[in-house]
Amino acid sequence: MSTVAASQDPIEDHRTAAGAPATTFAADIGGTWVRMSTGGPGAPVERVPSPSRLRHPDRSTARLRADMVELLSDRVPTGARAALSFGAAIDHLTGTVYGSAPLWGAADTPYDLAADLRRSRPDVTWHLVNDVTAALLDFAAVHARPGTRRVAYLTVSSGIALRIADLERTRIPVDTWGLQGxxxxxxxxxxxxxxxxxxxxxxxxxxxxxxxxxxxxxxxxxxxxxxxxxxxxxxxxxxxxxxxxxxxxxxxxxxxxxxxxxxxxxxxxxxxxHLDLIGIGGxxxxxxxxxxxxxxxxxxxxxxxxxxxxxxxxxxxxxxxxCGPGQVDPLSGVLRIGDWLPGVTP
Ligand SMILES: [Zn+2]
The missing domain is CATH 3.30.420.40 (ATPase, nucleotide binding domain)
Known part of the structure; x- marks a missing residue:
């Protein structure tokens, strides 16, 4: 997950410049839907069609990316801390998206989505995380027991990916490209x-x-x-x-x-x-x-x-x-990323 803004405070400790707690905004972004909520766990979830290649095969990649930045920028509250779960391989250190065929087509060059979001809404603290990482955080929160040392989540879906978290050290190790699994x-x-x-x-x-x-x-x-x-x-x-x-x-x-x-x-x-727990979903x-x-x-x-x-x-x-359908929710998981920062490191 990227630490796009300079601050790496846990999400719940974040304060606006005026000293008020920052509003929490979360989004789970896929090729079909974008699900969003404002206000943290239990807040109502809004679902809108994704501005994706899947839904708009006629639109250019540049247009689709601009549409995504506009959608998120429109919805995020002023001064919020935003946690985004993204359905693509992401450099968790920078927020660069390596590629997502359903969103932007097959022949992608890496795209620094975090930079564009920061330019569009500099008042917001943006955190980007891959949706498998977000799913892992939700799975771990529900299923890990006292003494669980490492936990993994494997998704077998339109693609296959795995994430492992070290619960003892509250770390999600990534490589020098910000990837894991x-x-x-x-x-x-x-x-x-x-x-x-x-x-x-x-x-x-x-x-x-x-x-x-x-x-x-x-x-x-x-x-x-x-x-x-x-x-x-x-x-x-x-x-x-x-x-x-x-x-x-x-x-x-x-x-x-x-x-x-x-x-x-x-x-x-x-x-x-010491990999004590593995979830399989997708x-x-x-x-x-x-x-x-x-x-x-x-x-x-x-x-x-x-x-x-x-x-x-x-x-x-x-x-x-x-895991059964709906049992693991990246939108719930991504709200927990504050607990894991700054433990996402190479
Ligand atoms: Zn392959």
Whole structure:
């Protein structure tokens, strides 16, 4: 999350120049909707259509960006502390947006949104955070227990990304580009028998054989096509019912697309034994619900080596939470960013 203004005071301690507490403004910005609230937790939420490429394919990227700055500048109260959850990869140190196809189209150069917001409304303290980071803060607030050391949130949706927070030190580590956990763009191992049928699938980033190539929402469609499933274009609608009916093609698709996600979880726990809690959400995980959870758990229960002895239901029950639709809210999470500053550091 960016510390765009000089101050890094916790959000609740912020004061205006006149000494009055600053109003809290929060927004969750996606390709379809922008949700906004003024006044902190429990305040009414206003939802407006996003000025995005998705909704306005005819508008230029420059126009869409200007529309976004105008929308936020219009709504934010004078002297407010604004916390924005943004549906794109963001440099959490500067507020630069690296790219968001649903908002501004595919061929993006990095855009310093924070700078434009600051120019437009210099009276406001702007904090920008990626929506997965915001979701993690909400998930951690609800699910972490006393003694939880590190907590992660993994979203399996139109894209795939992970964030980890260190609760003991109140830190969210990022790299020198202000990023953490963009795991959807890691090369995926195809180790299941017959999984090589999925080799070479493209990713939204332009590469092939990434985790998101086959395990994201669009990835499921690509994998279904490769497997010759007739309903591939409507896989999100078809798959849950087909799994209920024990359709062998649906079962195979689920197995192949859940395998690399389970592999990622194994790797996380191997590298960080103090990762005490992981939440999994996003449209794919939520849409396939119990089938997805059962497949991930089945894979994690299997021992693969002395270093990975398999994990039983009790162990997983303490550490792995499959979130339902609406259970994790980036708008609620982003209101907590003040608690985490200045712990977002390389
Ligand atoms: Zn990729």
């Amino acid at each position: 963009e795991v959807g763009h890691l090369t995926v191992p195809l180790t299941d028998p017959g999984a090589e049928v999925l080799a070479g699938l493209p990713c939204e980033c332009g590469a092939t054989d990434h985790l998101a190539s086959l395990a994201s929402g669009p990835g499921l469609v690509r994998a279904a096509r490769r497997l010759g499933i007739p309903r591939a274009p409507q896989v999100a609608d078809w798959l849950p019912g087909a799994l209920d009916a024990n359709d062998p093609g649906a079962r195979r698709l689920l197995e192949l697309c859940a395998a690399p996600v389970a592999h990622l979880l194994r790797t996380l726990w191997c590298l960080d034994p 449209g794919v995980a939520e849409g396939l619900a119990g089938h997805y959870a059962a497949e991930i758990r089945r894979r994690l229960a299997t021992a693969t080596s002395y270093a990975d002895r398999g994990r039983d239901d009790a162990w997983l029950g303490d550490r792995l939470v499959f």
